[in-house]
Amino acid sequence: MSRGDEERPPVPAELRGYLAEVVRRVRAVCGARTVSVVAVGSVALGDYRHGRSDVDVTVVVEPGLPAAALRRLAEELAHRRLPCPAAGLELVVYGADFAGRPSGAAGYLLNLNTGPLLTERADLDTAGxxxxxxxxxRSIAHRSGITLWGAPARRVIAEPAPADLFAxxxxxxxxxxxxxxxxxDNRVLNGCRAVVFCRTGRWVAKRAAARETAAAEPGFRPLLEAAVRGFERPRSAAAPLPAAEVRAFLAWAGERVEEAAAAGG
Known part of the structure; x- marks a missing residue:
């Protein structure tokens, strides 16, 4: 890891060898155009759940990487070529010119999903x-990303503007x-994370967000505790939650986001 990452949570032991090989293959394909390889998502926020979580990686490259190299990278990282120990790999490649400025666009050069529990996709076009x-x-990467190789995440991945974040x-x-x-359970926990961000300006792990929200909103506590218990099970063994309660909670969460956006955060 790069200097400045010492206070980040450690990369889970189950992922260390795999992520080292991801970095090696990124560098082999992208060569000198590789700027940074960053772990984001649950790994960066210290809440990776083996058997449940994906492993999220952001790659920044110098502009001008040929589409053929991006297709080759997708092939080299496909689960059939490099078995993913997590539920899946979600890897996004950005050009440094795009990643280095605030934006509300998708903006990627490659969006790769692969792994045992993900539908395979390798998109080179952001249309649709x-x-x-x-x-x-990108906001999580800027604030909390764990640099696996190259330039520190905060230096090469810009924080989106507040208006774009609220949108x-x-x-x-x-x-x-x-x-x-x-x-x-994931729908509910993502709602909790959005609410906590709106209230505090911090990105926190999903289970921590649920605990904060339950403490502040006791009426939702049974649902949020059930969502946490579900999240702690493997994805293949996820338990259902009451649909009406989930809808009510997410409607409430949406109102909190609207209020925060109207107040300018």
């Missing part, structure tokens, strides 16, 4: 992509309120 996931991840949080809560394609 929901940008909010990428905006939130991303709104979109995220709406996405989870709709439900399809997302586990109920």
């Amino acid at each position: 992509t929901a940008a909010f996931w990428f905006v939130v991840d 991303a949080l709104r979109a995220g809560v709406r996405e989870h309120a709709d439900g399809p394609g997302h586990l109920a």
Whole structure:
């Protein structure tokens, strides 16, 4: 890790060898254009759950990396070539010119999903992509990313503007309120994380966000405690939550995001 990462949570033992090989393959394919390789998501926030969490990686490269190299990188990191020990690998490649400035766009050069529990995808085009996931991840990367190789995350990945962050949080809560394609416990915990960010300006791990929210909102405590218990189980053994309660909580969370956005954070 780079200097300045000493206070970050340690990379989980289950992922160290895998992430070292991810870094090696990124550097082998991208060569001297590689600027930084950063662990984000649950690894960066210290709440990785083996068997449940994905491993999220952000790669920054110098502009001009050919599309052929991006396709080769996707092939080299595909689960069939490099088995992922986590639920999946979500790896995003950005050009340094884009990553270094605040933006509310998706902006990636490559968006790769691969792994035992993920649908395989390797997108080189942002058309039709929901940008909010990428905006939130870049904010987490800027503040908390663990630099696995290269330049420190804070130096090469810009913090999105507040207006773009709140727009991303709104979109995220709406996405989870709709439900399809997302586990109920994860929808609730992401809502908690959005609420805590709006109240405190901090990104915290999902389970910590649920505890903070439950302490402040006792009416939601049974649902939030059930969501935490579900999150602590493997993804394949996730338990359902009461649909009406999940909808009510996410509607409430959406109102908190709107209030924070109207107040300018």
